[in-house]
Amino acid sequence: MNAQRNRGLTEEAATTAIDQACRMLRLPTIRGQFPDLAEAASREQMSYRGFLAELLLSECDDRARRRSERRIKAAGFPREKSLRAFDYDANPNIDAATINTLATCEWVRKGHPLCLIGDSGTGKSHLLIALGTEAAMKGYRVKYVLATKLVNELVEAADEKVLAKTIARYGRVDLLCIDELGYMELDRRGAELLFQVLTEREEKNSVAIASNESFGGWTKTFTDPRLCAAIVDRITFGGNIIETGTDSYRLAQTNAQAERADAG
Incomplete structure (x- = not known):
């Protein structure tokens, strides 16, 4: 009886029924795109199966996009940075092929670390955020944090007797x-707490670090040589090291943009 009645619906009644069904089933993309897709299907004489596939794929694609946006927001990046916007001409020390390989996030899947080393303004943070964003878009849980903020949070957690809980929270993300x-x-206390975060994370989880100090200079940050060596070993073992150099990426980018503008 229902099937017989539905086949007799007017176009207006059918549109209303589709809208109500999409609301009940929580299919906002199909609800929003159905009219345009229906018209396109009619013009292109699309089969019923083809039309249904277009509707369902549009909903799936939009849900995947929204999930990516939620993961990127949850990562806590301070600003939006993408690999597409990175100017390799402004820093010839960065090999585009290497970065494109890292963008596949195979290193995140394997739990390998990444270390970006170079002077201030050489593009480390841009690459760190951009690669973290790529990981979030590919379905990984990502968290961004400044080293000093992380250490302060760990010290407060230790004082409040919730250190294990805090370390476990950071340990649950796929890429820190x-x-x-x-x-x-x-x-010494802050360095040891940071060491705990870096070493107590599950082996399958990755860590990416941006530092303005070479490994040799980390003895100033981690005053205990043994602690410093242990952290360096943890980061470098099976990991990727990108040296961004000493020349200012921002200055070179500004100059390159000015030269392109003059040439245009």
């Missing part, structure tokens, strides 16, 4: 991005 390591010397 730590920026500005080495900008400030850590006391």
